[in-house]
Amino acid sequence: MDSNIKMRADKVNFFYGSTQALKSVNINIFKNQVTALIGPSGCGKSTFIRLFNRMNELVVNTRLTGKIYIDSQDINLLCIDAVDIRRRVGMVFQKPNPFPKSIFDNIAYGLRVNGIKDKNFIEERVIQTLKKAALWDEVKCRLKESALGLSGGQQQRLCIARCLAVETEVILFDEPCASLDPISTGKIEELILELKKDYTIVIVTHNMQQAARVSDFTGFFLLGELIEFGKTSDIFTAPKDKRTEAYITGRFG
Amino acid sequence: MNYKRIKEKIYKWIFTVLAFSSLFFLVGIMIVLFKEGTPIFKDVGFFKFLFGSKWYPTYEPPDFGILPLILGSIWVTAGAIIVCVPLGVGSALYLNELAGFRQRQFLKPIIELLASIPSVVYGFFGMVIVTPFLQKTFNLPTGLTALNASLILGLMATPTVCSIAEDALSYVPRSFREASFAVGANRWQTLTRVVIPAAGSGISTAIILGMSRAIGETMTVLMVAGGAGVIPKTFLDPVRPMTSAIAAEMGEAPMGGDHYHALFAIALILFLITFVFNIIAEIISRRFRIKLGLSG
Ligand SMILES: Nc1ncnc2c1ncn2[C@@H]1O[C@H](COP(=O)(O)OP(=O)(O)OP(=O)(O)O)[C@@H](O)[C@H]1O
Ligand SMILES: [Mg+2]
Numbered sequence: 001m002d003s004n005i006k007m008r009a010d011k012v013n014f015f016y017g018s019t020q021a022l023k024s025v026n027i028n029i030f031k032n033q034v035t036a037l038i039g040p041s042g043c044g045k046s047t048f049i050r051l052f053n054r055m056n057e058l059v060v061n062t063r064l065t066g067k068i069y070i071d072s073q074d075i076n077l078l079c080i081d082a083v084d085i086r087r088r089v090g091m092v093f094q095k096p097n098p099f100p101k102s103i104f105d106n107i108a109y110g111l112r113v114n115g116i117k118d119k120n121f122i123e124e125r126v127i128q129t130l131k132k133a134a135l136w137d138e139v140k141c142r143l144k145e146s147a148l149g150l151s152g153g154q155q156q157r158l159c160i161a162r163c164l165a166v167e168t169e170v171i172l173f174d175e176p177c178a179s180l181d182p183i184s185t186g187k188i189e190e191l192i193l194e195l196k197k198d199y200t201i202v203i204v205t206h207n208m209q210q211a212a213r214v215s216d217f218t219g220f221f222l223l224g225e226l227i228e229f230g231k232t233s234d235i236f237t238a239p240k241d242k243r244t245e246a247y248i249t250g251r252f253g
Numbered sequence: 254m255n256y257k258r259i260k261e262k263i264y265k266w267i268f269t270v271l272a273f274s275s276l277f278f279l280v281g282i283m284i285v286l287f288k289e290g291t292p293i294f295k296d297v298g299f300f301k302f303l304f305g306s307k308w309y310p311t312y313e314p315p316d317f318g319i320l321p322l323i324l325g326s327i328w329v330t331a332g333a334i335i336v337c338v339p340l341g342v343g344s345a346l347y348l349n350e351l352a353g354f355r356q357r358q359f360l361k362p363i364i365e366l367l368a369s370i371p372s373v374v375y376g377f378f379g380m381v382i383v384t385p386f387l388q389k390t391f392n393l394p395t396g397l398t399a400l401n402a403s404l405i406l407g408l409m410a411t412p413t414v415c416s417i418a419e420d421a422l423s424y425v426p427r428s429f430r431e432a433s434f435a436v437g438a439n440r441w442q443t444l445t446r447v448v449i450p451a452a453g454s455g456i457s458t459a460i461i462l463g464m465s466r467a468i469g470e471t472m473t474v475l476m477v478a479g480g481a482g483v484i485p486k487t488f489l490d491p492v493r494p495m496t497s498a499i500a501a502e503m504g505e506a507p508m509g510g511d512h513y514h515a516l517f518a519i520a521l522i523l524f525l526i527t528f529v530f531n532i533i534a535e536i537i538s539r540r541f542r543i544k545l546g547l548s549g
Contacts, residue, residue: 053435060354087437097428100451110436113446159432166436 005072006031006170006200007052012066014047014056021047023224024066029170029217034192034201036211036232039221040247045204046094048221049172052202053089054082070170087114090168094175094204096155098147098162103139106147106158110166125165132194133161134187153184160191171195173203177210189214208248212236220244283524290518293317296511302518308482308493310502310512317515321484323522325492326468328485329402329478333467336407338460341414345459348415349422350444361419368412376476379405384477391489397479400488405477406467414463421455421541422448454541458534465530469523471496495519 007029014022021044029035029052037045050056051068054075068075075085098106107126116122126143130136135157139150147158156176163171173192177185192201192214205211211218212232219229220241228235228244239245294302297317305318344364348357383404384396425448433443449456479491482498493501499516506512 055431055435058431058434082434083437083439086435091435093428093431093435095428097426097432099429099432099447109433109438109446113433113436113438113442162432162436 004030006070007202008069008072009048009051010067010069012048012051012064012068014044014051014065015063016047016059017061021224025224025226027219027226027229029200029202031200032196032198033216034196034203034214035217035219036215037202037204037219037221038206038208038211038247039227041206043221044224045221046174049174049202049204050091052170052172053086053091055086055091057082087166088168089170089172090163090166091172092156092160092163092174092176094178096152096159096179098150098155098158100146100148102144103147103150103158104143107162107165110162114166129161129164132164132191133157134191135161153180153187156180156184157188157191160188164195168199170200170202173201175204175206177205177207185210208236208250220247222247286517286521286524289514290521291514293511293514293518296514302515303522306484308498310506310515315511317511319495319498319515319519319522321482322493322495322498322519324484325399325478325482326494326496326523328399328488328492329406329474329494330464330468332399332403332488333406333410334460334464336404337410337414337463337467340407341411341459341463342418342456344411344415345418345422345456346444346449348419350440350448364412364415367408368416372409372470372472373476375405375409376473379473379477387489393489395479395491397477397491398489399478399485399492402474402478402492402494403488405473406470409470409473410463410466413466414459417459417462418452418456421452421459424455424542425451452541454537458538458541461530461534461537465527465534468494468530469496469527471500475500495523499523 005028009025009027012022012025013020025048037049039045047056051064052070052075056062056064064076070085070088073080099109101109104126107129108122111122111125127136130139135154138154139158142149147155150158156179160176177188180188189210192203195201203211203214215232217230218232218235220227220235220239220243222243228239228241230240235244236248239248297305302317302319303323304320305316306320307316307318308321309316344360348360348364352360379401380397383401386396387393387398387401388396429447429451430443433447438446474494475497478494478497480493480497480501481491482493483490485492499519502512503516506516
């Protein structure tokens, strides 16, 4: 397999009960690149990215067929622990979801559950990731206060920092800017471009400009199918499929 | 048109009256308890009544010290907590975190059914099964003891604790769990470090309401606690909790006499205790809802 491929989905079908949410999806996610997934609401984007950190297992009565690979290893083999996968593949959710704990503890949480006890190390890592997530200046004097007191945009950057603290290899962003204002959105986009150096990134977005600004590759989903996948520049300038063109020019969705 | 307006007004009035009637009853009960209970404080003295160690209300002269009764209540309630917290919170955790859909559908109604068994049936169970068992195991003169009452009360309070704790756990948003799993926490870590702390005050509420249930229960303790109005030294002593003293003696106490007033005073104290428990539970659960961002 191409060593530039970080993750791969191979003929993936996914079912919630008897309703099929994904239909035979094949995709390659390239290393140190940003891959954007676009498509109308309910087409299965969230369902799809949650396969890469085995998050869908938490939903009862679901079924997966096909294979998901990370570094050419099948991640759904029985001998592989979902916890190990999630330590390699982090996720930022659509809605900011900080814990009802202090700002500091929110970020330290991922380190602590992964067995890190060294206080100095944790403290350093917390500061470092807060700086990386462009949140440090706003919270440095209130690290002990509850994270729920932060604004939506700050909460989302905190969630990104929490994810960064674990130092995964991949980060999945599920519409990270859905509830944010343009300024916070801009900050997060900058951050994503910055993170590309160290991470492989997948981002779901409803914002075409955002996909065009941050991503190298784009996949277009419709009703559970991956209709088109390719270089972002190609998808946005010369889409091969009529439906892709219709969607990105805003004629449906 | 006018007729309709009047009808609406009448409805509004009826429902207002119904809604406020519970307040009316509450105040009424309080007034009666105060009026009938406080005379004994004047006769015996408040502290002597509360902390007197002898309860011989029918002797000549009588002793009205309710410390043995208070301690009786405290012992059985404490014992009940030791039983119902692990049982109730444990089954809530199981139902919410581990049980599959089917098990849950099956177990939840069963636990709730436990709550609907009349207390006299529990008492009966305690007398017929637990009593001889305790008597044999610990080689006691009687199996009707604080331990017996604790076990039965604990069992009785379990559904209360379980269902409130389960509600508290289910209020913890799924997003908290997902966030925890997403950074590589396992089930156990997610449960102990995120879910339980987030539901913590809800679970405390459950425990306090369980206590309030145990301390106010009458029929069962009347049947299985043994009824001895002396200060208990171990769980294997028979005790006479406040509720059972009132229930057992009210029929014989001459109306308007000291004994009669003393029983009312006990009821008043009991009422105040459960009142305080419930207020604490309410405050905690309100704070809990605010903490989780649910409405206050
Ligand atoms: N937990 C679930 N149980 C049952 N069906 C679900 C569940 N989650 C999603 N679905 C269904 O699967 C399909 C895909 O949903 P998904 O959330 O993946 O869409 P999406 O592309 O992320 O949409 P959006 O852009 O609105 O977030 C939808 O039809 C949805 O109703
Ligand atoms: Mg989605």
